[in-house]
Amino acid sequence: MAKKNRKPSPSPTNFKTYKINYKGQLTVVYPMLSGSDLGQFKKDWQAFKKAWPTTPELLLFNSLGDEAAASEWAKWAEEEGGDVRYLADKVAPSAIFAQAVKLAEGEDLLFADGSQGIALSNLLDWMDNREEALAANTIYLGSRKHAGAKKLEAKDGLLLSQLHNSYIQFWTPLYLQDSQAPFYFMSKALGQQLAQLTVSGQQTDLLLMAQLEGISIQEMPIRWRHAEQRDTGIGRIAQKAFAGLLARPKNKVKYFFLNPWTEASKALAKEPTIYRFLYAVSALLILFIMAGLSFQYGITGDEVLQKTYGDNVLAYFESDGKDRACMNQSNLHYYGGLFDYLAAWCNKHLGWFDTYDTRHLLNALFGFLAILFTARLGKVLSGRWSMALLTLVLLALSPRFFGHSMNNPKDIPFAMGYMMGIYYMIILTKQLPRPSSRAILMSALGLGITFSMRSGGILLIPYLGLFMGSRVVLCPQLRPALTQFKIGQLFRYAAILLSVSGLGYWMGTWYWPYAQEDIMNHPLESLSEMTNFSTGIRMLWGGKHLWSDQLPWYYIPTWLGISSPIVVLLGLPLVPFLFLKNAFRKKRAYYFNLVLFTGVFPVAYAVYKESSLYDGMRHFLFIYPILVLAAAYGWFNLIRMIKPAVVRYVAISGVVGLLALPTAWMFRSHPYQYVYFNEFFGGLEEAYGYYETDYWMTCMRNLSDWLIENEPKIKAGEEVIVATNCAKPVAHYFSDYPNVKVRYVRYHERVKTGYDYLLSYSRFVSHGFLQSETWPPAEVVHLEEVDGVPLGAVSKAPNGNKKGELAQKAFKEKRYAEGIALLEEVLVADPKNESAMLVLSQYYPQVGKMEEMKNVLTRMRNLANDYVNGLGMAGVYYLNAQQPDSARYYFERATTLNYKYSFGYFHLANLALKEEKDVNKALSIWVDFDQYGGQPAQGYQIAVQVAQQAKNRPYELYFRAKALATAGKHVDAYQLLGQAIAVDPNFEPALKAKKMYDDNSRRARDEEEMARKKGAK
Template sequence: MKKKQPQGPTHNPKDTQEKNAPARDQTSVFAAQPESRKTLISDNTLKSIFLFSIVGMLLTVWISGFNIGFHCDEMDMNNYGKANYAYYMTGGKDKSFMGTKKEGAEVDSLLKFYGSAFEIIAVGTNKITGMDKGMHEFDSRHFINQIFGILAILFAGLTAKKIAGWRAAIFTSWLLFLTPSFFGHILFNTKDIPFCAGYIAAIYFMIEFLEQLPNPTWKTTLGLTVSFAFATNTRIVGVLLIAYLGLFTVLYLLVNKELLSNTLKNSKNVLIKYVTIGGGGFLLVVLTWPYLLMNPVKNFFNALGISSKFPMKVNINFEGNAINSLHVPIGYIPKFMLVTIPIFILLSLLVGAALFLKRMREYDWKVGLLLLVATFFPVIYAIASHAALYSGWRHFLFIYPGICLIAGIGLSEISKFLKKPAFQIAFVALCIVGMFKPIVWCIKNHPYEYTYFNEFVGSFNKAFYAYDNDYWEITMRKAVDKMMVNEPIEQSKDTVSIATNASAFVKYYINRHYPKAKIKVVQSGYTMRNSNYWTYGVFNSLFVKPDYLENYFPPPYVYSENIDDVPVTVILKDTARLDWKAALALKVAQHKAADSLYTAYIKTTKDDNVGLYAYMAVAKGSLNQNDEAIKLANKCLEYHLSPLLDYNSYCALGIAYANKAQWKVSIEQLNKAMSVMPKESAAKDIMRQVLAAQRQSPPKPQ
């Protein structure tokens, strides 16, 4: 028995009004009969299980997601949200959301192209409650974000229910919730989770709207309007939802002539609701996005253009190689999903896809096609358009409810096929066993669930050297706490210098949580840590190349924060700082002193950092220890850690080869140095000396 298409009556014009619209078919798209007639558990019981599951999930994330830490990107978005809030509070006079370098409230000029729906809610809540001044400003944001995460699961489940019943809703919701990466992002990812919630909610209301033609209810219309507006004002790519609505409206009408006829008869009512969704939704976006409010049409297309070709060059690790976000391989997103989604869910997806496609042909294929397009088109488009990609597949979390929905439908169909209660119970037990290992891993490594890797890459401690993992640097919070609790920093009368590759977070967190501490926070890359003065160092492995990670991370440390027993963020302590003293000696050309200090540093600290080799090579070359200088410089150049280190390595090679009267090689190395950092003068000065020495050197015998 196929699902009947609701039709509007035609005998009376008044019948086109909503109050006389026919009752909607309450059975699922795939199920011809209520589940209670065919299965062990009634529909009402399954519905109750689903709703209790949602409540339990919300309580779980609220309890487990408190005070887990935050990241520099979220701090940027929080400042951007405050700037947007200030725009409204000053009647449009404060335009700092366009970009400002005000200390403590910096806003990158690129952020204006981001929507502000979530930020307005979060910042507004913190302003009203006063939490923006205390230590739990970001906990409040996460509390709200966790609600949106569970809303995403709720609407994914409700969509599954529409397609295949409450049993499918239960499977879908639990697959989503128990996916380590998705669960982890629910805890704190205020960029991608709100968009995910808006996107899947819009898909749910869109299916409702299309099924209710020719008389969509105002409840459904407003639900679609708000979810579309929220999604678009979180990420501009939410405009895809309007394209989906238009495309599938045409499809629904073309394949059903009776529906087309009834819709045309009710065209005024239908048109008003389409205008409400498109026009009203866009109006909501403009009113709550200051950048668009300044020039709605022009700035909308500006934001859309930036989104499609986001100019963000980020160094990333993928399959053991260091690449950048503007030149990722075609398989970047599929491969990252393949190695971070639990294998049981991947297998369920394959089974679900087969059953889904089979049942889609048998029943309402239009709904199935809409779900497939909404789930897979964004990834296909991103790959085809060579969009900038980084941080794994977090930017595509919004398609994951669709993936779990397909997998959940597959599991539901298998469960219903097993008629005997014992078989159904055994099947549920099998599902639990399939997810057991990821669940145990999450419990052991909370709150770092988002860094999970499956058995396809072996384990986290193998993936650590091949793929980006803690790209939000969430391990920083616990690492800083260990340092502040165990070291006498708060008790120090003098200012304590702390170097870190997450300076905004460290400074904010210590000032809010340890206000008595007198600190100076120094921004320093991990590989360049020896070039700055500090007593303590807090360094995450982010942006460290795979080969360097494997050979030189971690350095000797006093504390660490681990994931799966692998140090990811480390605390360094060095009160002697012989390496810093060596750098000072090198700056004033005291090469012998610098060489002695570098040697003593490595001997006492055991920190054999290849990043030091460039400077050691300069010192040794200047002391005419040429072979050792060449060896050290070439070793540093194997890693290309930074332009500055490459520059100094080439300078050292230029000096060493000049000392050996190998003028051509010396000049080649110095030219490389000047090409790396054209504005620096050291290589130019050395080049002049080399050319002068070459002119004065005796010619080689013929």
């Protein structure tokens, strides 16, 4: 039982003596709110006034709804007189700040609200024994979460306030442990500046604008007690939160577009405020330009497949997993489906635009966000909007990144998630030991987006561990957690890392069907598959056609060097120079180094692992923003180092001039910005025939549109046959014209297909044919060009005939002479038609025309001495001419140019056996034949005989298994593989082939089991 007649505990101000060094005039601003206790405030005011070294002014603002209570306050103020001023007119709480700043006579302001249980004496504690005055450019904010804060009673009253504070932390960049305690001190001059800059006098909006404007906010400890009043109810807090949410956009608009022109903002800023305005205007312009231009870009090479995957992922989720088509689409189930799902959902449920236009619009938005996060990271690293502006412009005016942003559905969303994750992880690291809920949740979201595009996005987890761990080790304020083994602090750090990692990992599986079905094992399986991924694509590199697993270690560095704007390349060497000159502040250099590591490490790791790469810098687009950021940082700091204004302006003009080069090129190359090569390299003209240009066939959109507009038969409904080496995108472009028949044809086999028009692009065309202008083929009626370099062509059938197709029919019916005569007519009409030459070289022996075969092969080699199929046929000619050495020369040259040319290995193996009588060499070549395709399939029968002669039982059984597999007899093939392994348990070819069978069987069983479970549900 509680004791009666218990005397209240005396206030600390009743007995404590303060030593305060203050000679100015203070104005205390006190709003009379519901819950304000006049009796308690009288005691508080008297004690404070007695201890304060000068006479303070008190402004009482009437925000009471109770007239009787207001009357009591007015009466007391009148009795006090002097420096107590009662403002009778009712004032909304949000308007108090502006009026107080205007009416106050003191040079410093203390805003307090006793209804929240925070006594004025807290200011006495802050000033007690303080030698220096409180800084005039700082807001001192009372914090109930400060380590030195003290609660004067056991009752807890912070839960709702903490929830509100977490809400503020999430929806705004305001990072304070307690933004809700209404007790803060600032100079009147600072208050006047803030009053001009904010749209609302709400405390949160004031603090947010102060933080945006670079005003220091220092949280201070307070003594406080819980007070029942109107602001702690959940309804009132929700009302304040909603009002604050509405005020945030207004504050942002004011901060970026209006404040830069005010004297108050100019006085507070560390740099000209015009940079902030230009940053915001530039960002909006880039957003609208990218969104608007996205409708003009073509379908990319992988996009039809990705679109289908998105449709299947959507069907999977909308059928509760019963529709399992997304699990059986090549290896795409190993990729997260976020972007493709989002695009499919928009197309199905909104359907505002063409299917691919919708995808490209979303792609452009992801690209813009990647640019924006990179620019904001520049601001975080430098503290300057000029750095953010420079980063924004450098990345937006990087032609390849801009071009990919329009229609690259894999690499751009991945890059956006990567930059978002790094941006928020750097903020989280800077906020240790208590990062905001916003930093934690947005770091997890960045991780989730990255992981949901590729399993390699999990790399952000060790990055965060590196960021946090290095900060704890290097920061003197955080290091004691390690050196003194403070278990609570270490546990907090571990909890933060695990929270971001776990939440981000989970988010990454939301739109990933394969991961949904086994959230732990399937993503790890995907990561293993992606790590060992070795897609074989043959491409132009330095004038040679190389396979993606043949490329040198410097492939990515070279591509970055030849396809990045000069202004970026020149900015990068400035970074080590400026470090040597100590131009970077130590603390900023630390965070910059962390970010730089995230750009350098993936490239170094890929070089170390000898990863299979292709399509230029596409797979490393995600690190390109980091390189741009580094270049911008180099230019930014160099310009800041330059003291003479004239020299500084010359340097700025130089950067602008360098930026003008890619900008002009982007305008004249639209919509093919992604084929950019810089001026150091010599531009696109120098690259043509030596490096890939429009490898993603985006020119097909404009080629198709041109043909629709310029061939009257199409709109008239007459049949038009269009052949192309890019069938699926072209079929989509002609989908509104069913009279247009689209036929797929390999470019070098085009003579076999009859057509009215051929739409072709240059990928996979031999270097020699590009240099000899064999491509584009004859009777070109339209070219898509950039800088005079053809990217794609519309060609009419020579003389409008379809003799090549008729020749193929004749050959099938063994009317060889008739077919040859037709192809010879094709060559008369089109003397550089290498497709006709190759087919003629294959059929001349059928009629004994060996000299003609030799001549046509010579003509073809004169056009391109690197055309592998032509070299292979030359080998065949010399075999027939009984010249094995010459035959061997051409087959070896062909397999050197294309080490996967199994037709060459077929003949070289036979030559080794028959001419050289070397069984072991022949067996070795048959191994290569098998490894690189195994065509023609009859080669396996000969390989079996060679293995028998070499007395190599494992290979004999293996080759028999492969022969059966090519005939579709997989059960028998599997049994023979088992026998080969029984003979030699370490026999790698059989183990690998058997594993492929086992994996396929396991996947089939897993699919059946999953389908059964889904059906049962």
